[in-house]
Amino acid sequence: MNLNINGLYKDPLFxxxxxxxxxxxxxxxxxxxxxxxxxxxxxxxxxGPALALPFDIRLAVSKKIxxxxxxxxxxxxxxxxxxxxxILECKSSSFGLKSSNIKQAITLLLISGPIISEVLAIGKxxxxxxxxxxxxxxxxRKLMESTLNSLKQELDKVKMESGxxxxxxxxxxxxxxxxxxxxxxxxxxxxxxDSPVEIIKIEKDTDPRPLxxxxxxxxxxxxxxxxxxxxxxxxxILGHIIxxxxxxxxxxSIIFTTEKLLNAATFGLYxxxxxxxxxxxxxxxxxxxxxxxxxxxxxxxxxxxxHESQKGWIFNIKDKETHEELLKQLQRFKPETLDxxxxxxxxxxxxxxx
Amino acid sequence: xxxxKVKMPDIDIxxxxxxxxxxxxxxxxxxxxSAERMEELDERKTKRPLVKSYMLEHxxxxxSQKKIRDxxxxxxxxxxxxxxxxxRIEDKRTNEDYMGFLEVFSPRYFIFYTLHLxxxxxxxxxxxxxxxxxxxxxxxxxxxxNVLWQRISQISKPHRYVSILFVHESIYQIxxxxxxxxxxxxxxxxxSLEEEDDIKVIERRASKFKLVDKVSIVQEKLTKLQDxxxxxxxxxxxxxxxxxxxxxxxxxxNGKVTNRSGNxxxxxxxxxxxxxxxxxxxxxxxxxxxYSMYKETITIPGEFQKLIGxxxxxxxxxxxxxxxxxxxxxxxxxxLNNRFRLWGNPIIxxxxxxxxxxxxxxLWKPVFMELTDKHLIAIVPxxxxxxxxxxxICNIQKYIDPAAKAYIGDIEYKSMVEQSSKEVVYEPEH
Numbered sequence: 001m002n003l004n005i006n007g008l009y010k011d012p013l014f015x016x017x018x019x020x021x022x023x024x025x026x027x028x029x030x031x032x033x034x035x036x037x038x039x040x041x042x043x044x045x046x047x048g049p050a051l052a053l054p055f056d057i058r059l060a061v062s063k064k065i066x067x068x069x070x071x072x073x074x075x076x077x078x079x080x081x082x083x084x085x086x087i088l089e090c091k092s093s094s095f096g097l098k099s100s101n102i103k104q105a106i107t108l109l110l111i112s113g114p115i116i117s118e119v120l121a122i123g124k125x126x127x128x129x130x131x132x133x134x135x136x137x138x139x140x141r142k143l144m145e146s147t148l149n150s151l152k153q154e155l156d157k158v159k160m161e162s163g164x165x166x167x168x169x170x171x172x173x174x175x176x177x178x179x180x181x182x183x184x185x186x187x188x189x190x191x192x193x194d195s196p197v198e199i200i201k202i203e204k205d206t207d208p209r210p211l212x213x214x215x216x217x218x219x220x221x222x223x224x225x226x227x228x229x230x231x232x233x234x235x236x237i238l239g240h241i242i243x244x245x246x247x248x249x250x251x252x253s254i255i256f257t258t259e260k261l262l263n264a265a266t267f268g269l270y271x272x273x274x275x276x277x278x279x280x281x282x283x284x285x286x287x288x289x290x291x292x293x294x295x296x297x298x299x300x301x302x303x304x305x306x307h308e309s310q311k312g313w314i315f316n317i318k319d320k321e322t323h324e325e326l327l328k329q330l331q332r333f334k335p336e337t338l339d340x341x342x343x344x345x346x347x348x349x350x351x352x353x354x
Numbered sequence: 355x356x357x358x359k360v361k362m363p364d365i366d367i368x369x370x371x372x373x374x375x376x377x378x379x380x381x382x383x384x385x386x387x388s389a390e391r392m393e394e395l396d397e398r399k400t401k402r403p404l405v406k407s408y409m410l411e412h413x414x415x416x417x418s419q420k421k422i423r424d425x426x427x428x429x430x431x432x433x434x435x436x437x438x439x440x441x442r443i444e445d446k447r448t449n450e451d452y453m454g455f456l457e458v459f460s461p462r463y464f465i466f467y468t469l470h471l472x473x474x475x476x477x478x479x480x481x482x483x484x485x486x487x488x489x490x491x492x493x494x495x496x497x498x499x500n501v502l503w504q505r506i507s508q509i510s511k512p513h514r515y516v517s518i519l520f521v522h523e524s525i526y527q528i529x530x531x532x533x534x535x536x537x538x539x540x541x542x543x544x545x546s547l548e549e550e551d552d553i554k555v556i557e558r559r560a561s562k563f564k565l566v567d568k569v570s571i572v573q574e575k576l577t578k579l580q581d582x583x584x585x586x587x588x589x590x591x592x593x594x595x596x597x598x599x600x601x602x603x604x605x606x607x608n609g610k611v612t613n614r615s616g617n618x619x620x621x622x623x624x625x626x627x628x629x630x631x632x633x634x635x636x637x638x639x640x641x642x643x644x645y646s647m648y649k650e651t652i653t654i655p656g657e658f659q660k661l662i663g664x665x666x667x668x669x670x671x672x673x674x675x676x677x678x679x680x681x682x683x684x685x686x687x688x689x690l691n692n693r694f695r696l697w698g699n700p701i702i703x704x705x706x707x708x709x710x711x712x713x714x715x716x717l718w719k720p721v722f723m724e725l726t727d728k729h730l731i732a733i734v735p736x737x738x739x740x741x742x743x744x745x746x747i748c749n750i751q752k753y754i755d756p757a758a759k760a761y762i763g764d765i766e767y768k769s770m771v772e773q774s775s776k777e778v779v780y781e782p783e784h
Contacts, residue, residue, distance in 0.1 A: 030667065206704025207703035235698070267661065328690065
């Protein structure tokens with residue numbers, strides 16, 4: 001196999017899936033990804049939540065410091081009945097004070113302060129403690145911590161309370177993927193393990209990535225990662241179609257909208273993405289993929305698949321023979337044979353299609 | 355294993371079933387019939403087939419499950435109600451054969467009782483399950499049988515005899531002749547003790563043997579033997595000694611139960627006990643393993659979603675060799691009909707590591723897997739029946755590694771079965 005995983009550790013999609021795996025229950029002695037978060041009672045509280053600054057904070061910061069009104073971090077973890085929270089943001093690398101990520105970082109720092117209780121509506125201000133943690137690629141932790149430190153000082157200057165902060169750095173050694181973190185993270189979350197922690201063992205000529213619970217992120221960095229994530233997305237869409245058709249009572253007519261397919265393939269994450277351009281891009285990907293599937297199906301079974309822009313893809317399965325033949329051909333379809341690095345061109349009907 | 359040597363026209367059995375039209379008649383008839391067969395077994399001259407029961411699972415979502423009548427009607431099988439939750443089953447596809455009786459234990463579990471010969475009954479049930487994505491066998495893995503054996507040894511008198519069948523065949527080892535066969539679904543392990551000159555030498559591990567001994571002896575030796583020889587973990591049939599006489603009830607890994615006792619009511623009672631354990635185990639497995647996005651606030655759609663679920667981890671006792679791994683992957687995902695009934699396009703991540711975002715083709719539900727030479731990890735999205743997990747564990751023990759350990763999240767599967775069996779306890783009705 002062509003193993004090119006240089007970009008893996010910097011890839012936000014890999015980082016997001018890794019962070020989720022760190023919180024998955026697994027036997028401590030037979031682990032697959034060392035369940036660092038699970039073992040230390042850090043559980044997923046929310047995935048991709050939209051968080052807004054309270055009104056008084058917005059008033060207080062206006063004209064003093066530039067930030068966003070709302071922000072959507074990748075994950076929030078909670079510990080000890082939400083007494084302690086961790087806002088986790090995945091980034092390929094650190095960034096400096098002139099970066100376009102600064103506004104988001106300031107907003108996250110503010111939200112990680114005493115207002116977290118109110119922002120999440122779990123208590124009065126100050127009742128819960130929070131730490132903003134960045135999960136970043138190799139050799140970027142010091143720089144990232146330095147940026148966050150500078151931002152905290154700026155917030156202090158304008159008398160705005162911010163939260164704790166820290167960085168998890170994911171990087172490879174010859175034998176394992178390790179996670180490094182600072183002492184303040186260890187103390188804040190009472191982690192039992194000293195940094196660094198081996199989280200996945202690396203085997204010769206083997207890509208160490210875990211199964212992806214979430215298969216796609218529009219911000220993927222490298223060509224290799226983009227191709228693989230598209231492949232996973234397509235496999236999951238195809239699997240969903242095969243499941244639905246395989247279990248159907250015949251005769252039937254099954255309608256797949258691109259939205260339904262994308263939600264099925266992403267555990268519903270598609271619905272909560274706010275990036276409209278990214279969603280448009282995904283819909284186009286899904287539509288093209290369905291077109292590819294349809295063209296691969298031989299006549300006369302192909303005629304049973306039609307597309308109506310206001311309805312979606314309609315699979316008309318009139319009898320058992322059609323059902324069996326359609327299933328057989330769908331199971332033989334190989335997403336790996338498609339051009340997975342193809343540029344996605346917008347179409348005139350992007351907003352109309354279902 | 356079919357030890358019945360019976361020659362009797364099927365039509366007679368069909369007619370006898372046809373004449374039974376109430377629960378009381380069915381119970382009395384099957385009770386008397388079982389007693390007669392037991393006498394014949396004692397004399398080693400069985401004249402008619404034994405009573406067999408098949409535990410089946412209705413795998414549709416709760417609430418959207420079809421009625422059993424409608425489900426069977428799709429295959430031109432008529433269910434004639436003879437009592438509440440009890441049906442006489444007539445197969446209209448054949449010569450209007452009366453096949454047996456179906457008792458609805460709960461919306462999720464059925465028991466099919468029959469007097470037909472094993473060959474005929476096994477085939478009939480297997481075809482029914484194969485054709486319907488709504489039905490599945492109740493899968494009792496070697497790990498489950500090991501726990502059931504502990505329950506037997508707890509309450510059975512030490513001098514009673516227990517019978518245990520162990521079946522393990524490493525069909526994915528490189529010399530496997532089965533690999534050449536196009537359709538594996540109809541293949542069952544068949545091992546002959548006879549030596550023939552013209553049989554090609556197949557070098558792979560294959561174990562199938564039966565142990566019949568006193569409960570006290572098995573209790574003392576089995577664990578030690580299992581530690582010495584791992585195929586002994588692959589229990590695929592276990593006899594519950596009958597408390598009302600000689601013989602007992604032979605439970606098979608695919609949910610079949612043969613009545614080798616003289617009492618049908620006791621036979622049914624044992625099935626109900628095992629089904630209750632299985633139901634508890636299923637609830638626990640699904641509750642723990644199902645992956646889904648859970649919304650904390652329902653008023654704001656899409657807000658505060660969290661992922662809940664646990665991976666299913668099957669850890670092999672020792673790494674598979676490269677050839678075996680390759681064979682397993684190729685014969686499972688390289689053909690539409692495969693023993694594991696899985697579909698998926700492997701994403702190759704290394705010499706002995708693949709990811710598959712696939713489908714359990716029995717139930718037509720998604721399942722995501724990492725397969726390596728050391729483990730199988732499965733992510734089961736919500737709605738995929740827990741049966742997928744139990745069947746997977748059963749097949750891994752039978753065909754890959756009899757001593758494999760399974761976990762649902764951080765809980766060992768074996769302890770989950772133990773817990774389930776402990777929860778099935780007597781509770782006074784009043």
